[in-house]
Amino acid sequence: MKFKNLFVLASLALAMALPAHADMLERPQATSAALDALFSMEAVQPEGSERQDPPKGFSGAEASQDELIEFLASQKRRGANLNSYRHLGTPLHHAIRSGLHDVARWLLRNGAEPRLRIREDGVQGIYPGPDALGVAITVSAWDLVDELRRRPEYKALSAKDQARATWPYAMDSVDKMAMLLTKRIALPGFSTAPELANALLQRSLCTGQHRLAQALLNQADAPTIPPSVRRPGPPCLGVGKSLLPANMELPESEWKAIEARLQWPVLPFLAAQVPTDIQASQWLSAGLRSPWGEPVAATQYVWNAMLAPPPAALALLHAMPTEVLQIALHDEKLMAEWVTSAADWPQVGLRWALAQVDSKLLASQLERVMARWSYAQATRRDAKDPKDKIARWALLTDRLVAPLSAGQSDGFPYRVPIELWSRWFELGYRMNDVHWADWILWADPAPFEQAWPTIARHLPDVAQRSLTWLVAPLSVGPTNDPEAKRLSYHGGYYNDEFFLRKMKFLDAQGVRLNTPARWLAASYVGTAKQPGETPSVKFALAKGWVRMPSPAQRLQLERSPLGCNPTPSITLRRSLASGSPLKSVDGEPFSIDTIQPVARPGAADCAWLVSGGTPGGRQFIYDESFSGGVQRLTPCTEGSTSAALWNNERGVWLPVKDMPNGVLVPIRQKVGGASAFLSTGMDDGTCGHGPRGIFIPHATSDGGLELEGLNSGAPLFDALALQCAFDNLEACLGIETEGRHPTDAVDLPTFVDEAWSKEKGEFLAAIDRLDRLTLAQARDKDGIFAQWLDQALRRISASTSLSLYEKRKRVAWVLAQRAPRATFNPETIETLAPWLPAEDWGPILSAIRCNRYELGRLAERTSALHLTALHRRIQSAMASACDK
Incomplete structure (x- = not known):
């Protein structure tokens, strides 16, 4: 084939490939624009999240649903993926959540997948996150619920899968559960979805929904005696008071029928729903089965009756035979909850409640009771009525019997009124020193x-x-x-x-x-x-x-001289150049931040101590929920430091045990020469400063290092406390003012450039010549470092003697390196942007794809320089998900 024909074919192939490449770049940008438009709408923006600026061509918060639909359609034509996720959901999920039902319908007509689920757990972490139908039920969008159920995706579901797709997302509301029952949505079967069926039965009983309970129990696979109903403990655990109906109905015949079907009393489940003492009397006289004869049912009754308002609770509980109630209160957890609930009852009710509790059992649970009472409204430390608070604690004290066990916490002096301490001490209560x-x-x-x-x-x-x-x-x-x-x-x-x-x-x-x-x-x-x-x-x-x-006592310590030869070996260079994470004592990987020479007894050459870890201080955590929005948490966290010691003879790193946070500074006594490491602690910013300390080094059996922390009474610790304020150790010992000391820890890049400056120069000279043999030898035999690769890129960019072709060849060699790989710091990227063609940027964008700040900065820079092709590649990288 002639060269001319080859050229024509190549040109045609390139022309065909360019649109496809353009589409690949266009689709992520279109998807990003569609999502930006959606979340710029005020109704859609998750609560607590940062305001989303609208994309070009869309008005944002002021836009109507029709305008949003028009913009989404334009992005769909550009190739936008309308099933992409942001803020834990797809556009369809968020449109339903936000009440943009016209938008939701348009999305459904234009390829949105309704069966995709939000990316978080559902109810109580037991069920998966809802799909579009589940979201519609969650927000009570009943018209959309009906429309979704008519879609083929849902009509094709089995009864079991229909139940799983709907009922879990209605269980937080009586009205939602009633609506699903009205719509004749398939109920979960006890054989096909037993966990859901039992949970729904519990909810129906605990919220007074007799129709739902009857429907569940009338299913063919409903067990004769549902085991979940007879489970000991709180029968309505997880059913909040907000779920309880405002006006509880008492259709006696229906509840009696349910009792007969369950072969179990229903009063334990209904007790929490009683709003007044009058209605309590009506319910107790309604002819429902008494739970007193069943110990488990009696305990369930007490658990739920305590949830009712105090007048109703007291009426329900007074109805119990005394001996039945007292037997039920032998359960330690129930007793603790009983005494806690009673703390806020009227004093006469509290006195009666305490009289039902076994005194010895009460004494054995005293720590738990004290802790609970410290949060109760009437007995807490800052209760509104101090006299009433003391009276309530006195009633509790009246029920205590000697000897009380020793306290296990420090709560006593902060919780128990001082006026009652004498009585507690006379009963034998003690707190440790x-x-x-x-x-x-x-x-x-x-x-x-x-x-x-x-x-x-x-x-x-x-x-x-x-x-x-x-x-x-x-x-x-x-x-x-x-x-x-x-x-x-x-x-x-x-x-x-x-x-x-x-x-x-x-x-x-x-x-x-x-x-x-x-x-x-x-x-x-x-x-x-x-x-x-x-x-x-x-x-x-x-x-x-x-x-x-004395003055002499206040000047006992000084910084230790180095006392060894700090010449790093070629084996150390190879190990550091590999960039492989080291292992801590616990086996966790860590990267090296600093390195310092350490003298070893009897050895002329220094050992090398490296450390690294995570800083402590204020953390900014964005805890996101699909329906609840974004909550910004700012806890103070403690940093962690790991360290390792280089064993040159064996060519291995040995973990350092009990490494403290912060920099290690070797110090010694001026008289006697006893030596130790001083830890300056870690600066945690607005959270304060981490603890400082002094540590004695000990060699381990394998040649490693273990650091023993000293406390008050140890001569070196006391000498330091007499000489320095611990919050000013650096200034006290001259660490900040005396300049670089031979024993100082330095950051790894500085150490590398200083220790092997000659070798770095030779490497950069080989880059200038593109001497591939020398470069390969430096990489494979001696080791090169990530910062050298960055310096090489900057050196190439600065060259005025190399042609663009020669520059690209050298950059290609640098970008091809994987171990180590260039760090691509902002300074390096800044030098490459004006001249390196867009097609060469793949490895760089891949390396910084998760650094959204740097990508954004680079996008601004390329836009200002009118580098259109590179700008498009960067926008595409920004629109793509960061998959670490």
Whole structure:
């Protein structure tokens, strides 16, 4: 074939391929525009989400449904996928949710798939998310429900699948369940969908829907005795009060028929629905089967009766025979809930309720009861009527019998009124020293002073040690008191005003230290910039409760010299160049952030310690729900750091055990030379600063490293506390002001460029020559690094001597590398955008496809430079889903 003919054929092939390529780029952009238009509508925008700007050619929030349909049609002609997901649903799902029913109908006529489900779990996480029909039921769009059911996709469903597609999404509303029953939608069968059928039967009984209950029980496969009805425990668990009907009907004959069919009393299910004491009497005299003779039914009755308003609840519960009620209340969980509910009943009702409870069982569940009462309206710490609160706690106290078990939590002093402490102590209640020491330290002065006479009379050991505990946060040095040691200075919060008032109060009560006075922590010693100590510190010094350390005591530590040869080996280079994640002690992978030399006993060459992890601090989490919108959560999280030590002889990384967060700084005592690592902690931004500490290194049996944290009383810890405020360690030890120290950890890219600067120069020179043999040797034998590849790309871009063809060849070599791969940082991409042809950008866009910010920045840049072809590729990448 002649060259001319070959050229013609190639041209024709290219001409045919270009429209297809254009379509590939057009479809994602059209899909994105369609979704942007939909979510720019005010009715569709999920609550709490950021406002979506309308696409070009669409007015957005002010648009009508017809205008939206017109725009969607234009994007459909461009190839838009109308079944794409955003905010957990398809356009059809969101149109139904938002009441845009004309839009929903248009979508159904134009290829929208109604059987696609939203991308989240459905009711209580048990059922899958709803499809279009389920969404329509959820929002009570009954006209759409009827239209969807007439579609072939739903008409073809079996009765079992129809039930699964509908009933789970009506179970949050009495009206929805009634409507589905009216529409004769297939009920779930007990043999084909037993979980759903039993759940629906429970809902029907618990919400008073006798017609639905009868329909379920009349099915051929309904069990003679449904086991779900006889299940012990709360019979209506998960049925919120919002589901209960406002006006409960009592068709006696229907409920009696249901009782006969169930062979089980229905009163336990109906009890929660009784609104008044008068109606309670009517129901109790309606001739329904009494649950008293069935222990499980009696327990179910109590669980549900407690959900009724207090007058109705008391009427229902007083109707129970005393011995039946008291037997039911032997269930620990029921008893705890009983006492919790009764906390807000009228006092006469509370007194009666407490009288039904076994005193020993009540005492054994005291911690749980205290916790529950701390949230009840009438008995909580900030109850509106303090006298009434004390009276209620007194009624509870009247029912307690000695000996009470020791408390397992710190709740007692915050929950039980101080006026009743004496009675609890006389009954034998005790709280451990840890909790008492914490309370004495952090309690407000007023309750502390109010409680003191009771503490002094009943807990003399606590009273005698209280001053020692109170001054412990100021103190440094050994002590025999375990709580004073635990509370000794560690850099925590200290409220000077409250501490001073409590100190003066204890001094006036004649309380003295029960251990020798210790040294004052450096954090509380005056400085040249801030002369003098705080009032509480001055008071403690004047009383001799703490002692001022000498100048020598305050200058015991210094930074350690390196003490080894920091020459990295070629095997270390190869390992670092591989870019493979390392494994933590727990086996979790982590990437290296920093590296530093570490001296080893008896070794001339340094070992290399690398660390990496996740930062702590304020996290911004967008918790999204299809129907509830977007909730912005901003919790404080704790960072985590993992580390490994390079064993050059074996060529392996060994995990470091108990690695703290933050930078490790080697320090030593000036006298004696004892050494340790100082951890500066991790800055968590608005969440504060992570804990700092001091650690002793120990070699492990496999040649690795284990770090032992020191506490108050250890000589090195105390020396640090006497020399530095823990919130200012960097300045105290000169870490911030003395410049780069030989033992400092540095970020990995800096270390790599400094350690192998000559080799980097040779690599870049080989790029200049496109010396493929030298480049391959550097990559395969010695190892190259990701930042070198980025630097190579920038060097190629800056070259004025290379032609476009030569530049593209060199870029192609760099982009072909996979281990490592260039990092494509913004600076690098910025240099490539003006000249690198659009067809060469595939590997770059693939690498940054999930970096929406960088893609957006690049799109703006290419638009400004009028780089149309590259701009289209970037828009296509932005419209595509990020699949990591």
